[in-house]
Amino acid sequence: MSASDVLLSCEGVTRRFGGLVALDHLDLEVKRGDILGFLGPNGSGKTTFFNVLTGIYDFSDGQAHFAGENISKHSAQAVYRAGIARTFQRSRMCLSLSLFDNIMVGNHKHLNLGLGFNLFRRGAFARDLEQRYEQARDLVRAFSPNLADRMSEAVGGFPMLDRRRIEICRALISQPKLLLLDEPSAGMTHEETHQLMGDILSVREHTPELSIIIIEHEMSVMERITDHCAVLNFGKKICEGTYQDVVNNPQVREAYLGIE
Numbered sequence: 001m002s003a004s005d006v007l008l009s010c011e012g013v014t015r016r017f018g019g020l021v022a023l024d025h026l027d028l029e030v031k032r033g034d035i036l037g038f039l040g041p042n043g044s045g046k047t048t049f050f051n052v053l054t055g056i057y058d059f060s061d062g063q064a065h066f067a068g069e070n071i072s073k074h075s076a077q078a079v080y081r082a083g084i085a086r087t088f089q090r091s092r093m094c095l096s097l098s099l100f101d102n103i104m105v106g107n108h109k110h111l112n113l114g115l116g117f118n119l120f121r122r123g124a125f126a127r128d129l130e131q132r133y134e135q136a137r138d139l140v141r142a143f144s145p146n147l148a149d150r151m152s153e154a155v156g157g158f159p160m161l162d163r164r165r166i167e168i169c170r171a172l173i174s175q176p177k178l179l180l181l182d183e184p185s186a187g188m189t190h191e192e193t194h195q196l197m198g199d200i201l202s203v204r205e206h207t208p209e210l211s212i213i214i215i216e217h218e219m220s221v222m223e224r225i226t227d228h229c230a231v232l233n234f235g236k237k238i239c240e241g242t243y244q245d246v247v248n249n250p251q252v253r254e255a256y257l258g259i260e
């Protein structure tokens, strides 16, 4: 892999909580345009990695370079501005706000939030809003044409599959270079999971330069959408390779798949 192909490069990333080492000297690289599957048993440190990378938790040790920039000491805001967006394991939406408003929460780096602009340049403000609305609607339409006609409805009235789609749109609206998906299929049926993964693959088709790291327990999802997988156990990376490489690895079969 040439240096210019690498979007994210992590070296020795470690996070301790008191005496517990949740993430233990993790080395990881993600190429531009790649989908990396992040696997491991419950409590192996996958979400902790997302939280460290996105500035929610400090690094206890190690560093991460993203698009050539050392982001190890960045705040969550700075990481977002650098081009990393994420979704959460548990849905975090403002249920009483509209679909459009929820998506705009993810786009604040592109919004003109100056008081003067908002108060005194009403025409420009209205045009800007209209443009943002169209942009959000185009993004939502790519997931579901039906949703694009319901931009002003409160998110609380949508089923789980649509809420997941909206959360992914909220992350994508900022035009990130790297999207982190934390168990997007949690709480969904097999059929819904299948549909959502189809959506993710079509996002990839439309934005081939976008890289994705996905945490997911559903192995059929990993097989279908990943280019490359990494497996954690007790905070350490125990295996990395293609989906077939990792499912055939004896350590992974024992630690994660429960097969001896």
Ligand SMILES: Nc1ncnc2c1ncn2[C@@H]1O[C@H](COP(=O)(O)OP(=O)(O)OP(=O)(O)O)[C@@H](O)[C@H]1O
Residues within 6 Å of the ligand: 017, 020, 022, 040, 041, 042, 043, 044, 045, 046, 047, 048, 049, 089
């Ligand atoms: N804020 C925290 N304070 C203390 N311990 C934490 C904290 N966050 C995570 N941990 C611990 O770190 C370890 C890794 O947790 P983490 O949530 O990253 O695992 P995971 O692989 O994402 O698990 P799951 O698949 O269940 O989501 C666990 O032992 C967890 O209890």
